Amino acid sequence: MNTTSNDACKFFDITLNQLVTWREDDQFGGIEGSIEKMLNCDVDFILGHVLKSGIELIGSSANLSPSYSHNITHLTSLADKVSKNLTKRELLHVQAIINLYSGDINKSCDLWESILIEHPNDMLAIKFAHDSYFYLGQHPQMRDSISRVLPYxxxxxxxxxxxxxxxxxxxxxxxxxxxxxxxxxxxxxxxxxxxxxxxxxxxxxxxxxxxxxxxxxxxxxxxxxxxCNLISPHNYWHLALYHLERDEHEISLEIFDEEISKTLNLNRTLDLVDLISLLYRLKLDNCKVDLKERWLKLQEVYMNRIHDHGYTFNDMHILLMLCACENEEGKKEFFDSFDCYLKEPNREDLIRDSCNNIIGTKKFENYLKEVNRKFGVNLFDAISYFEQKEYEKVVDCIKPIRYEIFKIGGSNAQRDLFHLILTQSALLSNNLEYKKFGINLVNERLGLKPNSNLTKRISNRFTNYHS
CATH class of the missing domain: 1.25.40 (Serine Threonine Protein Phosphatase 5, Tetratricopeptide repeat)
Known part of the structure; x- marks a missing residue:
């Protein structure tokens, strides 16, 4: 590593260890404190800046905005300044971060995999690739990436x-x-x-x-x-889903209040997704408890996210929250900023010759933006139509893309929310063909989970087809 500071290396390892184990160490100030100590030891530590930027960019739309560009400019300038002292591996790590910031996350994964061919013990590349595959919905790649390195x-x-x-x-x-x-x-x-x-x-x-x-x-x-404070709220989310399946809404809400909401004020993306998703699923399951105050509390914390576009999966949860809060002004602001995001030109990359001299520029491929165009537009419209009770339009938006929604990222369990919305919309539609389609969607769900009380409740509420 391009540093002469043993302490910088120590804090690099401490930070990476917390990231991999999903457990922050308070004695070092958690991940944020460890990064600060690392860069205080060596402000020009290239892999230290790579680690910091990767943590900030993967899975978070906020830092994909132009306001983050100064961090990337600093990283590239620093890499140029010391390029003769950097290894090929370090240069590839730098380029992966540049691509990540520009939305070309697939290319970032390719670069991390290139590193792992020569350095299969590089846990930084392993972890960044693993997490990025998750946000791309590329589950076989997530599996195979680890299969390749384990024997080494x-x-x-x-x-x-x-x-x-x-x-x-x-x-x-x-x-x-x-x-x-x-x-x-x-x-x-x-x-x-x-x-x-x-x-x-x-x-x-x-x-x-x-x-x-x-x-x-x-x-x-x-x-x-x-x-493991970085993931434990999400495991509690799974626990709450099990109780929701059993129609135990009060227990689900108890878990929401006592466990998942504990880190609300940290404004973390994973918590955002868990909190909004759980409340919306309770809403879909006809929860009798008034959820309004909980929704408004989430909106108070997460309202500053409505301009943070990039990861469709994150955006959809912000829109669900705005709809549940009946925030029409917020919805308009969301869609206006999303439209601006789609119209923004792709960022440019520098073209270098074999001696690392700059000889031109080229446009980055912004994969995240393409995902938004292909899927985000339909999914966001579907959420709005659902709240407006325009159920046929919901079906028209989701049905053509439903077998490709995995490309927005997240887990199969998390994306099941769209299947629930599609199923209920089809069953509530006035279109007879769509109603029959809704019955078939219930059949699909029971085919996968024959004992799902949640699906049986949907069937009982909206159709007499199943007893």
């Missing part, structure tokens, strides 16, 4: 066990359920506190229709995974 690691290497946790999540999201279960338990043998492996088992129990087992597992192991 010794089982007594630091963080080795966490690779199995990552592997297990790639397995479960690509529907290799037995492999996912085995890999998750292997990870937990190495590290009982591996909350990402525990998270895999949340999905396993969800997809296998074993909601009671899911509750039992999470409650019995709560002391292990709950200490």
């Amino acid at each position: 690691w010794k089982n007594d290497s630091h963080l080795y066990g966490y690779l199995h946790g990552m592997h297990s999540f790639g397995y479960v999201q690509s529907n290799f359920f037995q492999e996912a279960k085995l890999s998750a338990f292997k990870a937990l043998e190495y590290n009982p506190n591996d909350a990402w492996a525990s998270h895999t088992l949340c999905h396993y129990n969800e997809y296998k229709n074993e909601f009671d087992s899911g509750i039992k597992f999470l409650r019995e192991t709560e002391k292990d995974w709950s200490v």
Whole structure:
């Protein structure tokens, strides 16, 4: 690494360790404090800046905005200044961050994978690729990326066990359920506190229709995974979903209030998604408890996100919140800024010769923007139409793209929200063909989860087809 500071290297490792384990260390000020200490030790530490920018950019639309450009300009200027002292691996890491900021996240993943061919023990590249594949909805890639590097690691290497946790999540999201279960338990043998492996088992129990087992597992192991503050609210979200399945709305809301909302004021993206999604699912399930105050509290914290476009998956939750709060002015502001985002020209990259001299520029491919054009427009319109009770238009928006929605990122469980909205819209439609389509969507859901009380409640509320 291009630093002569042992302390900078130490804090780099401390930061990366917290990121991989999903557990912040208060003695160092968490991830933010560790990054600050790292760069105070060496302000020109290239991989330190790469680590900082990767954490800030992956999965967060806020930092994809033009206001973040000074960070990227600083990184590129710094890399140019010391380029002769940088290794090929460091230069590839820098370029991956530049592409990431410009929305060309697929290219970033390609660069991280190039690093891993020569350096399969580079945990920074492993982690950034793993998380980025998640936000791209590229689950086979998430699985295979870990499969490629695992044989090169010794089982007594630091963080080795966490690779199995990552592997297990790639397995479960690509529907290799037995492999996912085995890999998750292997990870937990190495590290009982591996909350990402525990998270895999949340999905396993969800997809296998074993909601009671899911509750039992999470409650019995709560002391292990709950200490991992970066992911524990999300595991509690899964716990709340299990109770929602059992029509136990009060318990779901208790978990919402006591566990998931604890970090609300930190304004973290993953918490945003969990909180909004859970309330909206309760709303769809005809929850009898008044949710208005909870919605307004979320809006108070997350209103500053309505201009942060890039990740469709994040944006859809902001719009769900605005609709639930009946904030018409906010919705207009959201759609106006989204339209401006789509019209913005793609950023430019520098073209260099073999001696690293700048010889021209080229436009970046902005994959995230293309996803927004292909899917975001339809999905955002569908959410608005649903709130306006224009159910046929909801079906028209979602039905043509429903088998490609995975490309907006997130997990299969998280994106199920769109299947719920589509199913209810079809059943509520005045169009007879769409009503029949809605019945078939209920059949789909029962085919995957025969014992789903949630789906049976949908069927009972909207159709007499199923008893």
